Amino acid sequence: MVRDGAADGGREGAVYCRVAHRRSSRQVGVDQREAECRALAARAGIRVAPRRVLLDPQATSWSAGAARPGWEALLAELASGQVTHAVVYGVHELERVQPQDLAALLTLVEQHGLTLLDPAAPEDGAEFDHADRRRALLDRARLADRGRRRLADSVRAAQAEGAASGRPHGGGRRAFGYTLGDYDLVPEEADVVARVYAWFLTGRTLSWIARELTTERVPTAGGGRWTSTKVGRIIDAPRYAGLRVNGGELVRGPDGTPVRGAWKPCVPLADWEEARELRLRSRHQARAGRLTDRHYPLTGLVRCARCGHRMVGSTVDEYPTYACTGRRAADREPCFRYISATRLEELVDQQIPYLLDALGPHASPEAAPAALLDGRTAAARRHDQARLAELVAELDAGDPAADRERAEVTARIRAENRAVVLRAPDAVEGLLATGLPPAEWRQLPPEQQADVRRYLIGHIEVGPVTGPRSVFDPDRVVIVPHAA
Incomplete structure (x- = not known):
């Protein structure tokens, strides 16, 4: 049971919150989870330094092998010997979805004699105060993790055996052009696949092909509309040349040649190889082009005041802008609102010192939330x-x-x-007491400038043009600070 109490210098804590799993019955937001964890830490008299508020807001953080910087930072903090308490939202959610993570957490708690708290658990996680209950939970997590690993190993072994023999792997969603499971050809869809390759090899773009299939009212395998992404998957997939894949790689025989599957191909191997080479070349050129693209530091902050959509960095005729990608509510036509990127960035950076001053020298970054909505x-x-x-x-x-x-x-x-938007809780640490003259702001590293902007600014609204388009109008820009 957590008791009310004043902050104790010996109680140092770390807070961790992960986005709600898609099957969670409550769907509590990361910002709400952080607020509950902070409130629990305050009641327990635990000091939480800004750098120890650790969040993973992406849904992919529940996927095996995905990047989870917040989780990795939490484990490092717990192993450092610098904290005494871990305030983690949703311990039992971890048990249900990712028992291996729970096992890693409880192992560190045991090894370092830490106190584990959870505002979502009964009595703030009082059950974790009992060593026998904690060990029982750890045993359950390890057992569940071992069971999942054994199942994954058996599935991979079966897939490898099937791949070596050229059998289709089966399961999952039906691939366009084939029946589910046996990979029998669906003749009318196989003809569409052949046309897709022919179009692509004669210079048609993915978006053009998607529009053409939609115009012809050709349904996808799932009955939906075609997109450039779906067309690209068909062109990339080795199955359409009758080739077997295992673990994301082509299965090859002892002589290094690709293993043919036991199903009929939709296109000749030469066409698939030519299409793959064209795709790889296009991707390489796109990456090379992005390396020289202009950086847009206000990405994610700029919104169109007319339709509410975010405005993204876009270069038009060598003129860098933030442009709206939304549609007008009245007629659903593209919005087309844009603003000079260079002038907007200059205007925003001129306001940063004033926004810092508005916080005041006595503002406490420790109390400022890292996640906001x-x-x-x-x-x-x-x-x-x-x-x-x-x-x-x-x-x-x-x-x-x-x-x-x-x-x-x-x-x-x-x-x-x-x-929900995230900001670095310690972004303005050391800047509030002395202020930030414009000259010093310009000397800060770009990464720190980005953190400060996102700490101070909720969003930037761009209104309509009221004068000549050739003249930048600062009155059409409204900088909305974070409410908290």
């Missing part, structure tokens, strides 16, 4: 989360009619949670 989206999310709680109760009571609405509300909340 704008007020309008936060209000909509609160409404949706309340409705989700009602629907969960109705489902538990045996009301199947609420199932579809529950899925829709969950999708809305996940979209709202994706609008």
Whole structure:
């Protein structure tokens, strides 16, 4: 049980929050999780330094092998001997979804004699105060992890055996052009695949091919619309040349030649190899072009005041701009609003010292949240989360009619949670007491400047042009600071 108390110099903690898993029944946002962890740390008298507020806001953080900088930083902090408490939101969520992570966490807690707290657990995680319960939880996590590893090993072994013999791997979604499982050709779809390759090899772009298939009302394997990404997957996939893949690589025989599958190809091997070479060359050229692209430091902060969409860095006729990619609400036509990138960046950087001064020399970065959500989206999310709680109760009571609405509300909340923005909690540490003259701001490293901007600015609204387009109008720009 956590008791109220004043901060104790011997109580140093680290906070960790991960985005809610897609199957979570509550869908609590990272910003909400951080707030609950901070409140728990305050009640327990635990000091949490800004650099020890560690977050992983991406849904991919639940995927095996994905980059999780917040989680890796947490484990490093716990192993450092510099903290006494770990405040982790959703310990039992880890147990259900990624038991290997829970095992790693509990192992460090045991090795270093740490206290583990969780605002989502009963009594703030009082169960973790008991060594026998903690060990039982660790044993369950290790057992579940071993079971998953054995299953993964057996699946990989079966896939490798099938790949070596040329059998289709089966399972998953149906590949366009083939039946599910046996990989029998679907003749009309196989003809479409052949046309896709022919178009691509004669210079048609992926987007042109996607538009053409959509115009012809050709459905995808899942019945949806074609996109350039889906077309690219067909061109990249070795299956259409009858080649077997295992572990993301072509299966090759003892002489190094690709192993042919037991199914019929849709295109000749020579066509697939030519298309692959063309794709690789295009990607290389695109990467080379990006290396010389202009950097847009306000990316993610600039919004169109008309349609609400973010404005992205875009060079038009060698003129760098932030341009809106949204559509007008009235007629759904493209918005086309843009603003000079150079002048906007100059205007914003001129305001940074004043925004710092507005915080005041006594502002405490330790109390400033690292994850924030704008007020309008936060209000909509609160409404949706309340409705989700009602629907969960109705489902538990045996009301199947609420199932579809529950899925829709969950999708809305996940979209709202994706609008959460992160900032480095220690971005302005050392800058508040002395202020930041413009000359010193310009001398800061670009990475630190980016952290300071995102710490201070919630978003930048760009309004309509009211004068000549050749004259930059600062009055059309509204810099909205973070509310917290």
